Amino acid sequence: IVGVFGYGGGVIGRYCDQPKLFPGVEHFHTMRVNQPAGKYYTTEYLKALTDLWDFRGSGVTNMHGATGDIILLGTTTPQLEEVFWTLTHDMNQDLGGSGSNLRTPADCLGSSRCEYSCYDVSALCHFLTNEYQDELHRPAFPYKFKFKLDGCPNCCVASIARSDMSFIGTWKDDIRIDQDAVNKYVENDPAYPANAGAHKGKDWGSFNIQKEVVRLCPTGCMKFENKTLTIDNANCTRCMHCINVMPRALKIGKETGLSILVGAKAPILDGAQMGSLLVPFVEVNADNDYEEITEVIENVWDWWME
Numbered sequence: 001i002v003g004v005f006g007y008g009g010g011v012i013g014r015y016c017d018q019p020k021l022f023p024g025v026e027h028f029h030t031m032r033v034n035q036p037a038g039k040y041y042t043t044e045y046l047k048a049l050t051d052l053w054d055f056r057g058s059g060v061t062n063m064h065g066a067t068g069d070i071i072l073l074g075t076t077t078p079q080l081e082e083v084f085w086t087l088t089h090d091m092n093q094d095l096g097g098s099g100s101n102l103r104t105p106a107d108c109l110g111s112s113r114c115e116y117s118c119y120d121v122s123a124l125c126h127f128l129t130n131e132y133q134d135e136l137h138r139p140a141f142p143y144k145f146k147f148k149l150d151g152c153p154n155c156c157v158a159s160i161a162r163s164d165m166s167f168i169g170t171w172k173d174d175i176r177i178d179q180d181a182v183n184k185y186v187e188n189d190p191a192y193p194a195n196a197g198a199h200k201g202k203d204w205g206s207f208n209i210q211k212e213v214v215r216l217c218p219t220g221c222m223k224f225e226n227k228t229l230t231i232d233n234a235n236c237t238r239c240m241h242c243i244n245v246m247p248r249a250l251k252i253g254k255e256t257g258l259s260i261l262v263g264a265k266a267p268i269l270d271g272a273q274m275g276s277l278l279v280p281f282v283e284v285n286a287d288n289d290y291e292e293i294t295e296v297i298e299n300v301w302d303w304w305m306e
């Protein structure tokens, strides 16, 4: 077991069992580096990181690992503290999680780029990362624990399948409908391409709202009659399908927040299992330090650690 002083996670020791045959990879430790929320970088930062890894490691990186971390693949034991020193002192950068601790929280880019985002995903990801530094660096849990955050149910970081606790943006009120824009889609107006123009290079035939939207709604809660689209919002599961197909006509509601799901895992024998809905709606409030969210997290941890 190898690591850096004061931390129990962030470094994964790897050794070759044929060091005589492969002396260059006798030690080949992996370091996990906490990626910035939304994975935004400056060129200057990336250059400093790759220069550091060329100098003190193999130069091979994995941008990004499945968890989202920047993964630095392959260095020797004496280099670990040196890399850690430069990251923390010169680059304002921390290691990520590994082992039985909180793994590096990962998020989609949320409201920084995406109109579907129901909360400021990067702000919450950044807050949780700072708030739970001890849990991230000092393994004290019975097993690993992952948070992932998605701004809406499109779930671009697949938080529903890949985290013990996922935070998925949602809304309480009604989907906003612009009936004129719905009819532009129905009339096949070229300025209103279905699916926001994705895959439009292929001829899919003309757009059919019944076939492509109404009949694909998983709960059958939509109707399009007399040029008017109606949604029975009480039965809408916020699956995003209709909004993804007609983004200029349909918008998420205005009373936004998030749902908390727990328990997704991927056991080798049973296969992937989705998280279960624990809290249907929580307001996302930075002003009270996300109290409603941290309360759920800490109660779950208390129960789990007993």
Ligand code: HEM
Residues within 6 Å of the ligand: 012, 013, 030, 032, 064, 065, 066, 067, 068, 069, 071, 146, 162, 266
């Ligand atoms: C029972 C043993 C293990 C299980 C069930 C397991 C499972 C997983 C899963 C499900 C992921 C993907 C997580 C995600 O999508 O967020 C993952 C990531 C990873 N695992 Fe493991 N793992 C195990 C042991 C190990 C060991 C022993 C190593 C290395 C020596 C390792 C190295 C990694 C790495 C490098 C990643 C990517 C991390 C990242 O993206 O930040 N795992 N593991």
Ligand code: SF4
Residues within 6 Å of the ligand: 108, 109, 110, 111, 114, 115, 116, 117, 118, 150, 151, 152, 153, 154, 155, 156, 157
């Ligand atoms: S999960 Fe939703 S909010 Fe986040 S990037 Fe994907 S579509 Fe946008």
Ligand code: SF4
Residues within 6 Å of the ligand: 216, 217, 218, 219, 220, 221, 222, 231, 235, 236, 237, 238, 239, 240, 241, 242, 243
């Ligand atoms: S979001 Fe999904 S469930 Fe809700 S109306 Fe649209 S297609 Fe139906």
